[in-house]
Amino acid sequence: MAFDVIIIGSGLAGMTAALELAPQRRVALVSKGPLLSGASPRAQGGIAAPLGPRDSVAAHLRDTLDAGAGLCDAQAARAIIDQAGAAIAWLRARGVAFSTEGAGLHLTREGGHGQRRIAHAADATGHAIMTALDAQVRRQPAITVLERHCAVDLLLSGAPGGRCHGVRLLDLERRVCRDLAAAQVVIASGGAGQVYATTTAPAGATGDGIAIAARAGARLQNMAFTQFHPTGLHHPRGAGFLISEAVRGEGGRLCLPDGSRFMPAHDPRAELAPREFLLAHFPAIHAHCLALGLDIATTPIPVAPTAHYTCGGIATDTRGRSSVAGLYAVGEAACTGLHGANRLASNSLLECVVMGRAAARDILASPATRAVAVPLADTAMPGAAPAHATPAAAFAAPLRQSLRAMMTREVGIVRSDASLRRAADHIAGLNRALASRGHADTHPEMLELRNLAGVAELMVRDARACxxxxxxxxxxxxxxxAAAPAPGASP
Structure with missing residues (x-):
């Protein structure tokens, strides 16, 4: 196996970068689970783009900056929004079938947007996009798909902060490690939603890319900010399912158990014009809720705030470059400055496409270096726990459950200095338990727990600095x- 570029993560950002690179570079596309098991296929709402007749880049930027509460990088945000139309055109050229209205795209509206500017495919936009791109990726001879492989650590020249020249992977099926070398590594591994007990993020969203970049000395930014979606399905058998913001955009109302509305008392934008076409516009949400005994046409949907999006991450410029030479980051694992202290709805898929393409262009702008061939011989999993030790899964499971419950309780939407101090103490104890196990243990359960603990520590440290x-x-x-923006950067 010889690669020019290794991409860690197979969501929209990773696939976009791979497809843009494939004509000229040999690419390894690494996925911890099956190729379509990440967060991107779950995306319901769509992609924000100022395409309407009364819309503009300036208006879209204004809404983005307002949602970001003063912590967006306005220059970076404008650069990304400027590419919104081109991003949607790129997807349509690759077979993505967006919902249409007459001769044009149907645009819906979501929370925080002053205009209808969300291009979508009914209420399953991520699925429509990812199935189209998946077919293209699998037809590309220059892309080698490595499913069921987990990134263990980045390979560096010298101490942390040195140039990145590859990645150590764990083959989760054969339980062997393998070092892959490449001139560039792109982290597109998604966010860290699994650090919380209640989340819309998939099971694999354990902050792996953010954690390994931090260990490599990469600069991080805005780790204090996790977006909690206001309308996660609150049902004992429906954990992790999202009731799209577009439901509210099309007239859905948030009510207390007694049926009274409460949002107008807090924000004048609570009321949006109603439209009655549930089955046509929200078939996936209707079907999922119906399977749980909830007919959304006649029955209120029980919802509660749910951890949804990691606003911070690996700090990058608008070409996807991190502070570590040879290392790029795109998508939810990255922090470009677009989202600030809170993400505007449907800006995330936009960022995935724009930044995936931008990183690929930057890589292609430099001459290809000679790819390094990697032998297929298996390497024994190093540092596995001694035979007498508690099995990794049994050791990690209760610690992981305790960490997630603690983060939900102490580092949720509402925090305090005391809750953040308790969180820091909890994580310090967890790190001591992990140290007693030995940091060379590369069982999958231990890798994920270490990464969750590392990301949680960064989140709490940043939150205490705010x-x-x-x-x-x-x-x-x-x-x-505060009069000045919050710190937002983790050392």
Whole structure:
């Protein structure tokens, strides 16, 4: 196996980069699970783009900056929004069938948007996009798909912060490790939603890419900010399912158990014009809820805030370049400055396409270096726990459950100085338990737990540095907003 570029993660950002690189580079596309098991296929709403007759880049940017609560990078946000139309055209050229209205795209509206600007494929946009791109990826001879492989660590020249020249992978089926070398590595591994007990993120969203980049010395940014979606399905058999913001955009109302509305008292934008076409516009949500005994045409949908999107991540420029030479990051694992302290709905898929293409263009702008051939011989999994030790799964499971419950309780939407201190103490104890196990243990359960603990520590550290309440979170001890932006960067 010889590769020019290794892409860790097979969601929309990773697939976009791979397809753009494939004509000129040999690419390894690494997926921890099956190729379509990540967050991108779950995306319901769509892609934000200022395509309407009364819309503009300036208006879309204004809404993005407003949602980001002063922590967006306005220049980066404008650069990404400028490419929105081209991103949708790129997807349509690759067979993505967006919903149409007459001769044009049907545009819907979501929370925080002043215009109808969401291009979508009914209420299953991510599925429509990813199935189309999956077919193209599998037809590309220059793309080698490595499913069921987990990134263990980045390979560096010298100490952390040195040039990245590859990645160590764990083959999850054969339980062997393999080092892959390449001139560039792109982290597109998604977010860290599984650090919370209730989340819309898939089971594999354990912050792996963010954690291995941090261990490699990459600069991180805005780790304090996790977006909690206001309408996760609150049902004992429906955990992790999202009731799209487009439901509210088309007239859905948030009510208390007694049926009374509460949002107008908090925000004048709560009321949006109603439209009655549930089955046509929200078939996937209707079918999922119906399977649980909820007919959304006649029965209120029980919802509650749910951890949804990691706003911070590996700091990059608008070409996807991190602070570590040879290392790029795109998608939810990255922090371009687009989202700030809270992500505007449907800007995430937009960022995936724009930044996936941007990273590929930057890589292609440099001459290809000679790819390094990697032998297929298996390497024994190094550092496995001694035979007498507690099996990895049995050791990791209760610690993981405890960490997620603690993060939900202490580092959720509402926080306090005391809750963040308790969180830091909990994570310190967890790290001591992990150290007693030995950091060379590369069983999958241990890798994920280590990464979750590392990301949780970064989140808490950043949150304790914020001396205010801003964006996605509220600190009871610091309810005001500071005159200057919050720190937002993790050392």
């Amino acid at each position: 001396r205010e309440s801003r964006g996605a979170h509220f600190n009871q001890d610091r309810p005001g907003r």
